Amino acid sequence: MSYIKRGTKSFRMANLALFAGGFNTFAILWSTQPLLPEIANEFHISPAVSSLTLSSTTIALAISMLVVGSLSEVFGRKSVMTISLIASSILAIITALSPNFHLLLLCRILQGIVLAGLPAIAMAYLGEEIDPKSLGMAMGLYISGNSIGGMGGRIISGVLTDYFNWHIALIGIGIISLMASLLFWFTLPTSAHFQPRKFAVVKLGKSLISQFNEPGLIYLFGTGFLLMGSFVSLYNYIGFQLIAPPYSLSQTIVGFIFIVYIVGTFSSTWMGMLADQHGRRKILQLSLLILLIGACITLNTNLWLKIIGIAVFTFGFFAGHSIASGWVGKLSTHDKAQASSLYLFFYYIGSSIGGTVGGMFYSDFGWIGVIVMIIVFTIIAIGLSVRLGTIAKRKLQLSSQKL
Secondary structure, eight states: OOOBOTTSHHHHHHHHHHHHHHHHHHHHHTTTGGGHHHHHHHHTOOHHHHTHHHHHHHHHHHHHHHHHHHHHHHHOHHHHHHHHHHHHHHHHHHHTTOOSHHHHHHHHHHHHHHHTHHHHHHHHHHHHHBOGGGHHHHHHHHHHHHHHHHHHHHHHHHHHHHHSOHHHHHHHHHHHHHHHHHHHHHHSOOOSSOOOOOOOHHHHHHHHHHGGGSHHHHHHHHHHHHHHHHHHHHHHHHHHHHHSTTTOOOHHHHHHHGGGHHHHHHHHHHHHHHHHHHOHHHHHHHHHHHHHHHHHHTTSSSHHHHHHHHHHHHHHHHHHHHHHHHHHHHHOOSOHHHHHHHHHHHHHHHHHHHHHHHHHHHHHHOHHHHHHHHHHHHHHHHHHHHHHHHHHHHHHHHHHHHO
């Protein structure tokens, strides 16, 4: 059976479906991020506590992906992803009706559990079904759907909150996501290379643990942790700074600042293609350097320079995530869905820990505290990328010797 190649109808359909699925997942996941000041104000809680509506969701997502990735090895890729998308859309509408913070938190945790289906499996689906020469572009397009979903969710929820309230905003996100789920269901090509396994908990558990035997994967897991910890910290607390003096921006305008996600849509695809041509190590390190420069630019008090810094930071983040996530499938030698789910486990644990710790830095030191944390994270990630390059070079040499 042939693989799905760039330029074919199947390639376009697969990318459309996964774009819609990524939009659904990340519109729901990040929908409360621009609402954190509103949630903090309504329930009389601190910025760090309000950020739990994101941190609790991402940590539930991270843990669930370890299970869902293994289940997809048994029940198939498309069926598990479709159920996840439809269930999360319905739950998004239910979440909007939360009358108090504790119930809101509980609903967001449940959302994290059911949202796990797509991100845990999509990268494995692409790795199995897409022609290797087209994988960089396909992975970039999938990540771009994630960025558009994250941007759309934030903008829509920000605007609807300004005109109505945050409850109506979350209902709107749920309805749009349900429509995207149906598009995914009807357009994604059925798996042609998937080989189901028997449901054996011990074997699945052993194969999951054995992923850590590949040193390169461990460095990629660490890179994902640091990337997402930095990204969520910046976006969680920039809203608090921009709605306060001297900027005093409205919720709608703050929401529209997330339109800089468009650069992430471009960078994930373009830098993914460059990584196919020039090597993942070089382009990953370039992406991390761009992220670092963008973070530093946001320290400027001029509003337009601050927004430019956010855009540069976002460019670097999505480029780095696209390259790192695509590299996982290359380094993993078996059960690729499990390897992908482990990468995303650490990625979203980074979101939970980084997002909450970033709130502590923001409360104690202001915006400069958040940026210092991001600088430290990025420097460590660059160090990990150097080790990744060494491992990749060694593996290439061993392969040449065998030939």
